[in-house]
Amino acid sequence: MGGQVLRLQDVTVRRDGAALLRDIEWTVHEDERWVVIGPNGAGKTTLLQVVGAMLFPSEGVVEILGERLGQTDVFDLRPRIGLASAALAEKVPPEEKVIDLVLTASYAIIGRWNEEYDSGDVTRAVELIDQLGCAHLIRRRFGTLSEGERKRVQIARALMPDPELLLLDEPAAGLDLGGREDLVRRLSALAQDPKSPTMALVTHHVEEVPAGFTHALLLRHGSVVAQGEIDHVMTADNLSRTFGIPLNLERGRDGRWYARAYGF
Ligand SMILES: Nc1ncnc2c1ncn2[C@@H]1O[C@H](COP(=O)(O)OP(=O)(O)OP(=O)(O)O)[C@@H](O)[C@H]1O
Ligand SMILES: [Mg+2]
Numbered sequence: 001m002g003g004q005v006l007r008l009q010d011v012t013v014r015r016d017g018a019a020l021l022r023d024i025e026w027t028v029h030e031d032e033r034w035v036v037i038g039p040n041g042a043g044k045t046t047l048l049q050v051v052g053a054m055l056f057p058s059e060g061v062v063e064i065l066g067e068r069l070g071q072t073d074v075f076d077l078r079p080r081i082g083l084a085s086a087a088l089a090e091k092v093p094p095e096e097k098v099i100d101l102v103l104t105a106s107y108a109i110i111g112r113w114n115e116e117y118d119s120g121d122v123t124r125a126v127e128l129i130d131q132l133g134c135a136h137l138i139r140r141r142f143g144t145l146s147e148g149e150r151k152r153v154q155i156a157r158a159l160m161p162d163p164e165l166l167l168l169d170e171p172a173a174g175l176d177l178g179g180r181e182d183l184v185r186r187l188s189a190l191a192q193d194p195k196s197p198t199m200a201l202v203t204h205h206v207e208e209v210p211a212g213f214t215h216a217l218l219l220r221h222g223s224v225v226a227q228g229e230i231d232h233v234m235t236a237d238n239l240s241r242t243f244g245i246p247l248n249l250e251r252g253r254d255g256r257w258y259a260r261a262y263g264f
Contacts, residue, residue, distance in 0.1 A: 002030025011060035038219035082158030085169035094143025105160035128156040148179030211255035
């Protein structure tokens with residue numbers, strides 16, 4: 001077990017009278033790769049915003065990479081965290097070139113524009129784009145990419161500053177079958193690479209959980225249904241309670257999960 005990357009104690013997030021998250025307890029260690037699973041509106045994105053130092057809880061204690069939210073400068077903390085989400089993708093100007101989008105990752109977070117890139121930075125950006133299977137897109141404009149290509153470029157960008165924590169919100173949403181399988185395979189390789197940062201990935205589909213993820217947190221109506229080692233947490237009973245419908249759960253030989261509703 002590595003050092004502690006996240007520690008949430010009694011975390012509640014309220015907005016306009018509604019509790020989006022309720023009494024969350026969550027501890028994440030360095031070498032762990034977590035999936036956060038839950039239905040629409042469960043609070044998954046809200047949770048990722050809290051651990052990404054983008055949102056302060058209404059109650060409770062949040063420690064991210066050894067820093068306590070509220071007692072630390074979030075502008076020092078955010079560059080240590082890689083975040084990829086649909087909300088962030090919407091902010092990318094369509095004319096931005098793929099290479100520039102990845103290159104500026106280390107600077108954009110702190111709002112700086114630097115015309116002269118270090119050649120080491122360029123090499124790293126090119127390697128990451130290649131690692132995500134997007135080498136042929138390097139000169140393309142973001143606005144011309146397909147949904148799947150955008151997702152992969154975003155992950156390359158999130159990895160660019162060599163973050164200590166990587167947060168992915170629905171990375172496979174909007175992808176076709178081939179695109180999803182390709183992405184899940186790449187995320188699986190990333191999860192199994194000991195040099196990768198600690199990871200937390202949000203999804204509503206157990207089919208999208210890449211092999212190599214070690215822990216799971218199941219969320220429903222802002223509360224934790226179950227959490228811990230993935231083999232213990234991923235049961236038909238836990239998933240049925242999380243999604244509020246009776247589900248059968250199977251696991252393939254490759255370590256992937258498959259869920260099906262029954263009894264309708
Ligand atoms: N400002 C707000 N005021 C009241 N409710 C809000 C506010 N912002 C978000 N919510 C609600 O909080 C709940 C949790 O939202 P969140 O985006 O975290 O869910 P999610 O699990 O990511 O869902 P999805 O799978 O659809 O992305 C939703 O029901 C949402 O409508
Ligand atoms: Mg969401």
